[in-house]
Amino acid sequence: MATAARKAPAKSKSRPDGKSAGLSAPKPVDFTKDEELDAYRRMLLIRRFEEKAGQLYGMGFIGGFCHLYIGQEAVVTGMKMALVDGDQMITAYRDHGHMLAMELSPRGVMAELTGRRGGLSRGKGGSMHMFSKEKHFYGGHGIVGAQVSLGTGLAFANRYRDNNNVTLTYFGDGAANQGQVYESFNMASLWKLPVIYIIENNRYAMGTSVSRSSAETDFSHRGASFKIPGIQVDGMDVRAVKAAGDLATEWCRAGKGPLILEMQTYRYRGHSMSDPAKYRSKEEVQKMRSERDPIEQVKARLLEKKWADEDELKTIDKEVRDIVADAAEFAQNDAEPDPSELWTDIVL
Ligand SMILES: Cc1ncc(C[n+]2csc(CCOP(=O)(O)OP(=O)(O)O)c2C)c(N)n1
Numbered sequence: 240m241a242t243a244a245r246k247a248p249a250k251s252k253s254r255p256d257g258k259s260a261g262l263s264a265p266k267p268v269d270f271t272k273d274e275e276l277d278a279y280r281r282m283l284l285i286r287r288f289e290e291k292a293g294q295l296y297g298m299g300f301i302g303g304f305c306h307l308y309i310g311q312e313a314v315v316t317g318m319k320m321a322l323v324d325g326d327q328m329i330t331a332y333r334d335h336g337h338m339l340a341m342e343l344s345p346r347g348v349m350a351e352l353t354g355r356r357g358g359l360s361r362g363k364g365g366s367m368h369m370f371s372k373e374k375h376f377y378g379g380h381g382i383v384g385a386q387v388s389l390g391t392g393l394a395f396a397n398r399y400r401d402n403n404n405v406t407l408t409y410f411g412d413g414a415a416n417q418g419q420v421y422e423s424f425n426m427a428s429l430w431k432l433p434v435i436y437i438i439e440n441n442r443y444a445m446g447t448s449v450s451r452s453s454a455e456t457d458f459s460h461r462g463a464s465f466k467i468p469g470i471q472v473d474g475m476d477v478r479a480v481k482a483a484g485d486l487a488t489e490w491c492r493a494g495k496g497p498l499i500l501e502m503q504t505y506r507y508r509g510h511s512m513s514d515p516a517k518y519r520s521k522e523e524v525q526k527m528r529s530e531r532d533p534i535e536q537v538k539a540r541l542l543e544k545k546w547a548d549e550d551e552l553k554t555i556d557k558e559v560r561d562i563v564a565d566a567a568e569f570a571q572n573d574a575e576p577d578p579s580e581l582w583t584d585i586v587l
């Protein structure tokens with residue numbers, strides 16, 4: 240019996256990456272003097288806060304897990320600069336920077352780390368579990384990838400309410416290999432939900448490098464099967480992040496559905512507070528710090544353009560250190576939650 244010649248499968252007309260959708264990483268926007276200073280101050284607050292959190296952890300004031308965001312500050316800062324009031328954010332456990340970017344109070348965040356009643360979850364959530372409905376921040380989640388479906392749900396609610404707000408759903412390169420991420424991608428694309436999936440590719444998931452764990456290391460292509468376009472962004476340059484944020488928020492508000500931004504970034508510290516760091520060399524970390532540091536990049540531009548001199552930058556640093564010192568002072572001296580609170584704010 241003659242067999243019909245097998246036809247080659249029809250080639251998909253459009254590759255659903257950023258390029259086929261007419262998207263490519265936008266050029267970094269030029270910041271005004273005020274924007275540079277604002278970005279500098281915001282990133283410095285995150286850096287100094289995290290340094291202090293590391294110290295308090297070492298002194299035994301913070302128990303449990305604590306994941307520092309040092310090195311990645313440009314990602315949340317640039318994205319926040321692209322938001323309007325009512326836009327939401329949700330992320331994983333490396334979340335202190337995200338909270339500060341959303342303008343949650345440094346005292347409230349630090350006191351939550353030390354488990355005090357003035358903490359944002361009244362001292363009962365700790366580093367990984369803080370929320371602020373007023374500031375549109377939805378956590379803080381310890382289960383890798385779980386926030387992706389929650390963020391997609393937030394976007395569904397925005398679509399349903401037709402309020403034109405977008406949801407920034409952050410997750411890591413490791414989380415990008417979790418199954419529920421792809422279930423969420425499918426629904427978000429099918430229903431054209433206003434959600435920006437921000438993959439913070441800091442090159443490692445605990446001690447495992449991206450190349451050891453991921454078959455597709457270009458995370459901007461991770462939405463290909465779901466027709467979600469994506470672009471790669473220099474996540475160490477706050478201006479590049481802001482430009483990508485502008486593009487993505489416009490895309491979502493125009494009703495075009497979800498978008499993926501792969502932020503290429505780097506974490507300087509260990510995964511959590513005890514990390515033997517045998518999976519990378521000291522030279523690799525040092526190279527990033529000295530050549531790509533997000534805060535130093537802004538500082539260099541401010542000095543070069545003569546928008547600030549060393550003294551003015553020192554004054555900003557002093558102001559930021561004062562805010563952080565006040566938060567730390569509060570977090571060490573505030574009372575612990577009353578035992579009667581043990582059964583409140585929980586679902587039985
Ligand atoms: C479902 C689940 N599996 C495993 C873990 C343990 N775990 C905690 S963090 C982590 C690595 C995640 O890395 P990535 O998503 O790249 O985020 P990063 O820590 O780099 O910010 C793993 C495997 C967990 N918390 N939840």
Ligand SMILES: [Mg+2]
Pocket residue numbers: 411412413439440441442443444445
């Ligand atoms: Mg990672």
